[in-house]
Amino acid sequence: MVRVMVIFGGRSGEHEVSLASARGVIEALEKSGRYEVLPVGITREGRWRVGENALSELEAAARRAIPQAQEPRAPATRDEKLPNGFGDVDVVFPVLHGPYGEDGTVQGLLELAGVPYVGSGVLGSAVSMDKITMKKIFAFHGLPQVNWVGLTREEWECDPEGWIGRIEALLGYPCFVKPSNLGSSVGISKARDAGELRAGLEEAAELDRRIIVEQGLDAREIEVSVLGNEWPEVSLPGEIVVRNRDFYDYRAKYTEGESEIVVPARIPDETTRAIREIARTAFRAVDAAGMARVDFFLERETGRVLLNEINTIPGFTPTSGYARFWAASGLSYEQLLDRLIRHALERHG
Incomplete structure (x- = not known):
């Protein structure tokens, strides 16, 4: 029987989406009877939970909507440790959406561990x-592709009026402002004028140091x-x-x-x-x-x-x-x- 480690949760804003994905994957793998599943959850603050209760624990925390960072740090338990690293599993199935999971970070860890895993490698994950x-x-x-403009948080903060003028000249309105490194449409805004463009750039700069603006169609x-x-x-x-x-x-x-x-x-x-x-x-x-x-x-x-x-x-x-x-x-x-x-x-x- 193939032993599959399913990793889910994580520190990104797509934590709840990851839990829903993990529920579907784990239930289907267990139902097939061909796989032994080891659930591994990562809390919002980056703590690892291992074992059959990992998913229900993270789901309960998400329902309570209490930030994990406010909970007292419990002493390390056996459930927080991966058994013999990743050596006891045949393949890892990451269902971690967004930063700290879809961006090559976990993939790099799995490469170092020398364990097979589902999905793109470090390069493909980071680039995408x-x-x-x-x-x-x-x-x-x-x-x-649509026309687009990329800038950094520092560039925006140093010359906001200049960037608004450049974006207006190159893209016009409407346009869409996005953090460069977030998924699930987190932090995306539609700008119909200079005021909305400024607000969208300010919001995106709070979420990421790299910002992209795309022409609206x-x-x-x-x-x-x-x-x-x-x-x-x-x-x-x-x-x-x-x-x-x-x-x-x-x-x-x-x-x-x-x-x-x-x-x-x-x-x-x-x-x-x-x-x-x-x-x-x-x-x-x-x-x-x-x-x-x-x-x-x-x-x-x-x-x-x-x-x-x-x-x-x-x-x-x-x-x-x-x-x-x-x-x-x-x-x-x-x-x-x-x-x-x-x-x-x-x-x-």
């Missing part, structure tokens, strides 16, 4: 987490799932339809009734082919492995396909986009997990 670096690599490969949001290593497969596309919101922000993603995933997306066959080919190229360009969700804009007026970003550890519940796109393509959630674990073992070997 930083939107500015990711977009530069996409540009090198000639992939179509009248476009549909299309996503595909990618699976594999050297020869990746791409799923049928799905469309994100947002209700009662101006764009696909954190609330739209995780509040019931605020958005809907339509899969397969109702788009022409030639558009589907273009999206799948661009996704495959983007996956290889950043040296991704195992899995990724690739997001696109489909401009309404022209039908132009524009690459938005790649996510190397997307939401992973059975109803998340990544799994739903594969289900529509003929691959069940359980089969998807089997394939990902096999790809991890093949890559390590």
Whole structure:
């Protein structure tokens, strides 16, 4: 029986999303009867919890909404220690979204430990987490993107008026301001004028030292799932339809009734082919492995396909986009997990 360590939680703002992903993965692996699962949770303050109660403990803390940092530090217990490091497991399945999990940090730890793990390596994870670096690599490969501007917190603080003028000249309004290294639409704002642009840049600068601003378009949001290593497969596309919101922000993603995933997306066959080919190229360009969700804009007026970003550890519940796109393509959630674990073992070997 294959022993799988599932790591979840973490210090990022996507802690709760990670717990939901972990619940889906753990239950499906245990149900299959082919895997022995070792749950490993990381609290918001970075403390590790090991054992069958790790997930329920972190879920209870999330429901209480009490910051972990305010709890008294308990003495180290056996449950806080990984048995013989990672030596007792065959493969690790990280479902850590955002910083300190999707950005190459945990992947580096697993490389040092010499243990196989699901998903991209250090390079692919780090590049894909930083939107500015990711977009530069996409540009090198000639992939179509929206116009964008990158800057640092220090550059913004030293010359706010100058940057507002540059962004207005290069991108115009509306535009979208994003922290470069956060996921799940955390800290993203839409700017329709200079006042909103200033507020958005201030907010993004509080969350990250690198900031990206993208040109706003009248476009549909299309996503595909990618699976594999050297020869990746791409799923049928799905469309994100947002209700009662101006764009696909954190609330739209995780509040019931605020958005809907339509899969397969109702788009022409030639558009589907273009999206799948661009996704495959983007996956290889950043040296991704195992899995990724690739997001696109489909401009309404022209039908132009524009690459938005790649996510190397997307939401992973059975109803998340990544799994739903594969289900529509003929691959069940359980089969998807089997394939990902096999790809991890093949890559390590």
